[in-house]
Amino acid sequence: MAKITYIEHDGTEHTIEVANGITLMEAAVKASIPGIDGDCGGACACATCMVYVPEEWKAKLPEIETMEETMLDFCEHTEANSRLSCQLVASDKLDGMRVQMPESQH
């Protein structure tokens, strides 16, 4: 299990516990955290679940795959530390991670 803090663009923080094996997108949508849409339900088809991951957590995340990379490449608010949260599966090593959300997912 990982305690994850999602930070909205305006600074509002939401901290939830995410069970191992569940993606950060699914957990956020189920908890109705504003700012993560996840329209496609995690099929990596919509790019509406972007988060910014701080540098120090980068090494603990799964490698970015081509599909995710190309989707991100076309998003308006993409930064070097952007990830699609539907591709980030929770595990104990992510406990305490804080991610930020873009101004808009569209």
Place this chain on the structure above:
Amino acid sequence: MADDILIIGAGQAAAQAVQSLRAEGFDGAIRIFGDEPYAPYQRPPLSKKFLAGEIGFDRVELKAQDFYASSGVETHWGTRVTEIERREKRILTGDGRSFDYGKLLIATGSRVRELNVPGFDLDGVHYLRNIDDVHSIQAHFRPGAKMVVVGGGYIGLEVAAVAVKRGLDVTVLETADRVMARVVDPIVSRFYERVHREEGVKIETGVTVASFEGEDKVTSVASGEGRRFPCDFVVVGIGIIPNTELAAEAGLHVENGIAVDELCRTSDPDICAAGDCTSHPNGIYGHRLRLESVHNAIEQGKTAAATLTGKEKPYNQVPWFWSDQYDLKLQIVGLSAGYTEAVVRGEPETGRSFAVFYLKDGVLVAVDAINRAPEFMMAKMLTAKQARLDPARIRDESIPVKELAG
């Protein structure tokens, strides 16, 4: 109560509306009614990962179990609404109760189109729309079992892809001369037919089902052309019908779906509608659209919630869809109907990655992208802008996707 908001339907649009109503600051009573015994769940995985058994109900449920209670929402699962009495501003339920509303949201979704041929009621003839449907179909899943799929659309082909991977003997019957005929160019149809055949599915086009045969359970499907396809079970996927009856009986304006404006308002100022059951005016395409998609349900759910709380969030977007079959991710932007030219980028005859750009008099109206995320993402922007594209540049893969518009 005067300001109570009632929601009829418990699908994607309804769940989104609940979340958005609270996010918009509405703190009055919300009551939600769904005829299935389940809390709102995602339907797209039902013909994909959920059917394959890769994920369970906890992964398709839209909200956490305690979401409705903690949001102060009164839930009525397993409760069918039978009538809307607009003059009294109340709804009636199948179990004989009535509930008053201040504002009402109709999000009744759609249901499967049934194939009413002889033998339609035999055991072993299934449709796929709900969780329970999936469980019935899965009960037949064993290697070697003969499955006939009626209908070569998204649902039929997704089911075929899952089943053949599980070792079933799969035949798809399609009335038209190609699969997915309603939504894509023949180039894309031929591609999907090739891939399904490579994966071991038998695709039979130009076949019209005349009857289901069998004593008490289906054992074969007979075609109008005199052919017979033996089977252990059948899955029919021939489209859906919007659930507009409640609205129509209440005297609301229905035009293909429940007619709403860009704010999801029906012809009654106290009633909004959202999702599959509606038709809305789309500024980008310049006519009324009824869409069968998650994106439409989510966005209309947000818009309706805003309207119901006295705000304005007009809905006017390019629709998009997706379908997962095997290792193919099909992402569709826009609606290709009425296109004058289909321009191909990539090699549909050989590989498993290409895109088709649909132009109408030179203007981009839709794109089918198969394992082509860049084309999909770019198309979302260009279609909304109604960009005019040069077919030669689209075809030329030495030109990066980002520079397609010149």
